[in-house]
Amino acid sequence: MTEIVNVQGLQKSFGKFRALSDVSFTVNTGEVVGFIGPNGAGKSTTIRILLGIINREAGDAEIFGKDTWKDSLEIHKRISYVPGDVTLWGNLTGGEIIDLFLKLHGGGDKQKRDSLIKRFELDPKKKAKGYSKGNRQKVGLIAALSVNSDLYIFDEPTSGLDPLMESVFQEEVEKIKESGKAILLSSHILSEVERLADKVVIVRQGEIVEAGTLDELRHLTRSTVTIEAEGDVAEMASVNGVFNFKQKDNQATFSANNQYLNDILMEASKLGVKKFESAPPTLEDLFMRHYEG
Amino acid sequence: MKEKFAQWDTLFVLYLKRDWKKIIVWILGIGLFSAAFVPAFEEIAKGQGLLGMYETLQNPAMISMVGPTPVETASDYTLGAMYAHEMLLFCGLFAMIIAALHVVSHTRKEEDLGLSELVRSFQIGRQANSFAAIVETIFINVLLAFFIGGVMMSFGADTISAEGSFLFGASVGFAGIIGAGIALVMAQIMPTSSAATGSALGIIGLLYIVRAGTDVSNVDLSMFNPLGWAYLTYPFTENNWTLLFFAFIFGLIMVVIAFALEGSRDMGAGYLPEREGRRYAKKSLLSVRGLFIKINKGVMISWLIAFILMGVAYGSIYGDMQTFLESSEVMKQMFSSSGVSIEESFTSTIMMVMIGLVSILPIAIVNKLFTQEDRSLLSQIYATKVTRTQLFWTSIGLAVFAGLVGILLAAGSLGGTAISAMGDSSTMDTLDFLVAGYNFLPSVLFFIGLAALALGWSPKLGKVVYLYLGYSFVINYFGGILDLPEWFSKTAIQSWIPRMPMENFDTPIFITITVISIALMAIGYLGYSRRDMIEGT
Numbered sequence: 001m002t003e004i005v006n007v008q009g010l011q012k013s014f015g016k017f018r019a020l021s022d023v024s025f026t027v028n029t030g031e032v033v034g035f036i037g038p039n040g041a042g043k044s045t046t047i048r049i050l051l052g053i054i055n056r057e058a059g060d061a062e063i064f065g066k067d068t069w070k071d072s073l074e075i076h077k078r079i080s081y082v083p084g085d086v087t088l089w090g091n092l093t094g095g096e097i098i099d100l101f102l103k104l105h106g107g108g109d110k111q112k113r114d115s116l117i118k119r120f121e122l123d124p125k126k127k128a129k130g131y132s133k134g135n136r137q138k139v140g141l142i143a144a145l146s147v148n149s150d151l152y153i154f155d156e157p158t159s160g161l162d163p164l165m166e167s168v169f170q171e172e173v174e175k176i177k178e179s180g181k182a183i184l185l186s187s188h189i190l191s192e193v194e195r196l197a198d199k200v201v202i203v204r205q206g207e208i209v210e211a212g213t214l215d216e217l218r219h220l221t222r223s224t225v226t227i228e229a230e231g232d233v234a235e236m237a238s239v240n241g242v243f244n245f246k247q248k249d250n251q252a253t254f255s256a257n258n259q260y261l262n263d264i265l266m267e268a269s270k271l272g273v274k275k276f277e278s279a280p281p282t283l284e285d286l287f288m289r290h291y292e293g
Numbered sequence: 294m295k296e297k298f299a300q301w302d303t304l305f306v307l308y309l310k311r312d313w314k315k316i317i318v319w320i321l322g323i324g325l326f327s328a329a330f331v332p333a334f335e336e337i338a339k340g341q342g343l344l345g346m347y348e349t350l351q352n353p354a355m356i357s358m359v360g361p362t363p364v365e366t367a368s369d370y371t372l373g374a375m376y377a378h379e380m381l382l383f384c385g386l387f388a389m390i391i392a393a394l395h396v397v398s399h400t401r402k403e404e405d406l407g408l409s410e411l412v413r414s415f416q417i418g419r420q421a422n423s424f425a426a427i428v429e430t431i432f433i434n435v436l437l438a439f440f441i442g443g444v445m446m447s448f449g450a451d452t453i454s455a456e457g458s459f460l461f462g463a464s465v466g467f468a469g470i471i472g473a474g475i476a477l478v479m480a481q482i483m484p485t486s487s488a489a490t491g492s493a494l495g496i497i498g499l500l501y502i503v504r505a506g507t508d509v510s511n512v513d514l515s516m517f518n519p520l521g522w523a524y525l526t527y528p529f530t531e532n533n534w535t536l537l538f539f540a541f542i543f544g545l546i547m548v549v550i551a552f553a554l555e556g557s558r559d560m561g562a563g564y565l566p567e568r569e570g571r572r573y574a575k576k577s578l579l580s581v582r583g584l585f586i587k588i589n590k591g592v593m594i595s596w597l598i599a600f601i602l603m604g605v606a607y608g609s610i611y612g613d614m615q616t617f618l619e620s621s622e623v624m625k626q627m628f629s630s631s632g633v634s635i636e637e638s639f640t641s642t643i644m645m646v647m648i649g650l651v652s653i654l655p656i657a658i659v660n661k662l663f664t665q666e667d668r669s670l671l672s673q674i675y676a677t678k679v680t681r682t683q684l685f686w687t688s689i690g691l692a693v694f695a696g697l698v699g700i701l702l703a704a705g706s707l708g709g710t711a712i713s714a715m716g717d718s719s720t721m722d723t724l725d726f727l728v729a730g731y732n733f734l735p736s737v738l739f740f741i742g743l744a745a746l747a748l749g750w751s752p753k754l755g756k757v758v759y760l761y762l763g764y765s766f767v768i769n770y771f772g773g774i775l776d777l778p779e780w781f782s783k784t785a786i787q788s789w790i791p792r793m794p795m796e797n798f799d800t801p802i803f804i805t806i807t808v809i810s811i812a813l814m815a816i817g818y819l820g821y822s823r824r825d826m827i828e829g830t
Contacts, residue, residue, distance in 0.1 A: 053675045054825035073678055081676035087669045089588055090485075093570030096578055103579035104677040124572050129405075129485070140673060153676070 001028045004151050004182035009059035012045055019045045020206040027182045034197030035186040036287060042206040043186045047155050051081060063151060077106060080149040084156030086140035088128035094139045095124030101143035108147040116142045119168050133160035145172050152176060152183045158192065170196060190283040202290055209290050217286055222255035224279045231271035239267045299418035304425035308399065319391060320437050327384040327465050328444035331376065331453060338372045346375055353610045357505040361512050363527045373452035373529025377461060382524040384465045386501060389472030392430050393493040396476040399426035401486040404561050420555055423477065427548055430473040438466030457529035467540040468523035472497060474547025481554035484563040491595055498599060502606040509610050519543050581679055581687045589658050593695055596654040600703040607643050608710025611636055633795050634720050640729055641792035644704065648733035649766045649787065651699035652740045655692035656758050659744035662688040663752040669828045685821045689745055689814055696737040704730025721794065729793040735806035736787045742813030749820025752827065
């Protein structure tokens with residue numbers, strides 16, 4: 001497993017606005033890294049620095065061990081990129097634009113292109129100005145997925161796609177991942193990240209607030225427990241590791257600190273449990289925890 | 294009726310609110326441009342000024358540019374007559390162009406942007422939007438007409454009468470309404486808003502060029518030209534109000550046609566069909582150069598056609614020049630004493646004007662690279678092995694190419710038409726015209742250099758290059774008439790270049806300006822290769 005992307009202490013300002021103050025993370029081969037955060041957190045800025053479209057003010061950004069600003073062309077030979085809002089030349093057809101992107105990237109697989117056009121149900125003969133948001137996005141995705149790269153960078157790639165197309169995209173990403181490529185996936189659709197990502201990086205106001213595998217992140221947080229018992233469930237409220245206790249009749253819901261799970265189970269067993277459900281935190285819970293707090 | 298125009302008044306009020314700043318700039322801009330030069334013209338008119346100007350403007354070249362005057366003897370040529378003669382055509386033309394742009398931007402453009410879709414979902418009539426837009430445009434032009442009339446009258450000059458002032462204003466206003474009518478029809482026919490704008494401006498340009506020809510050959514024919522119903526009203530002399538009636542009828546017919554066309558088309562669709570596109574790209578598209586040619590193709594072809602038409606229009610005047618010269622003793626003396634033929638003198642002036650216009654296209658091509666950057670069109674291309682060097686120099690190369698071809702077509706069509714119009718009496722051959730045209734190549738390169746500089750260091754300033762072009766164009770255009778001080782006229786780049794064939798070719802100047810231009814491009818490249826790309830932020 002080699003390191004493909006390595007970003008350390010990235011900083012960038014636009015005028016007075018501080019877009020990035022400290023961004024560091026890595027992406028390895030065969031790994032999907034989910035890059036999440038609210039609008040304006042600095043996701044796209046980071047990605048633009050990785051692509052050499054803008055230059056950083058401080059910190060290091062390397063892809064394939066090369067500097068993203070100075071050696072951008074060497075890097076670009078081996079990467080694919082889809083922006084979150086694909087804009088196209090209105091007087092070219094989708095098919096023409098895909099061909100152009102394949103050519104400018106350097107080759108690409110014609111058969112793969114045709115099969116993706118079919119899978120994404122795109123009409124390549126239509127002029128791009130007639131495409132909806134989702135169809136423009138498909139053009140970008142088909143162009144990026146038809147070429148053979150070592151790193152794929154997706155910036156909210158499925159915005160505007162319908163759920164069916166979303167799952168086509170996810171299947172394609174899984175295929176790429178299995179073939180050992182690295183993927184940086186910035187997305188708002190947390191279920192998508194949850195399904196695809198091995199590692200999650202959460203960015204907020206230009207800083208990384210959390211990074212690690214989903215399991216690691218989950219471990220740091222609490223599970224949601226719902227309990228129904230014959231005895232008085234109110235007694236659970238005072239057990240160590242129980243938070244946000246809410247009771248309704250003989251049913252209660254609370255957050256449980258994972259390291260106290262055993263104590264909680266022992267206490268509960270005294271009450272004549274009728275139902276005990278424990279749900280791991282979803283990515284959404286993790287995400288909300290960082291943004292509300 | 295209700296189905297069609299319900300709540301148009303709501304939209305109308307909304308437009309006035311949305312546009313009030315634009316309306317103020319519009320009325321003040323065109324209004325002051327039209328009316329406020331009275332004191333300047335009083336200066337020109339002092340002493341023998343009127344007489345000299347009368348003779349100068351009898352030259353077919355001048356008539357082809359500013360139009361004719363009904364005055365037959367120099368002694369009847371008053372300040373008012375001169376003002377209307379020199380200003381009315383241009384003011385009317387500006388009013389037309391602005392009105393046409395405005396109408397398309399509020400009708401077809403809104404459909405393309407998807408704004409109409411939202412508006413139509415409310416209790417709004419199907420054609421209420423177009424109706425509101427055209428009423429707004431008419432309203433603005435009426436205000437403009439009164440504003441011009443009022444300002445002109447306020448100078449209290451002797452021959453600038455109240456009647457003439459308001460006729461002048463009304464003529465400009467009606468020119469605007471004609472432009473609006475043409476644009477509204479084109480907005481229904483064309484498949485997209487950009488095609489509607491392009492074709493409306495094309496028609497206006499064509500009307501202008503056709504009238505250049507008919508003004509010189511036979512003014513009566515210009516009376517069949519819609520543009521003629523605005524600029525041939527002759528304020529301060531004949532005060533021909535009846536022409537405005539034709540303008541009114543024409544405007545009305547255009548609007549009625551437009552509404553009939555709009556009534557039976559779908560939103561977002563035109564009458565000219567859009568062809569189905571290609572499934573795969575042609576090989577010629579598959580490079581940065583191929584892409585840039587493709588996206589600039591529309592604007593390049595339309596401008597190049599305009600250059601040819603312009604050359605043909607001005608070239609066709611050459612045949613009448615000798616006749617004109619024989620009719621005027623003063624002019625005959627002027628030309629025989631200077632040792633330059635009238636054709637050569639005309640060529641040197643008109644060439645400078647034409648090459649000034651040719652410069653617009655290369656600037657547009659260079660600026661296009663930033664427009665694309667700003668609209669994030671290049672995001673996915675940045676992530677390929679395409680270099681910034683390629684993007685930059687391909688744009689510059691295409692601009693230079695457009696300049697070269699533009700000069701060839703403008704000078705070539707001028708020369709070709711001129712030579713055939715002059716017949717045996719021709720004193721110049723095609724090569725003379727081409728040499729006179731390419732003599733101005735450094736000025737075209739200079740504008741490309743300026744645009745490149747802006748692109749590299751401060752891309753938002755790219756539009757300022759047009760301003761400088763407009764400025765130097767005005768300096769050169771009116772420089773001869775206004776007798777500007779040397780240093781002032783030298784602020785326009787073309788003033789450095791000798792006017793061939795009247796003056797001799799100047800090799801050091803040619804090389805110096807070319808080298809400076811290339812240096813500007815190189816400096817621009819340095820900026821472009823190291824700045825952050827902007828992408829709509």
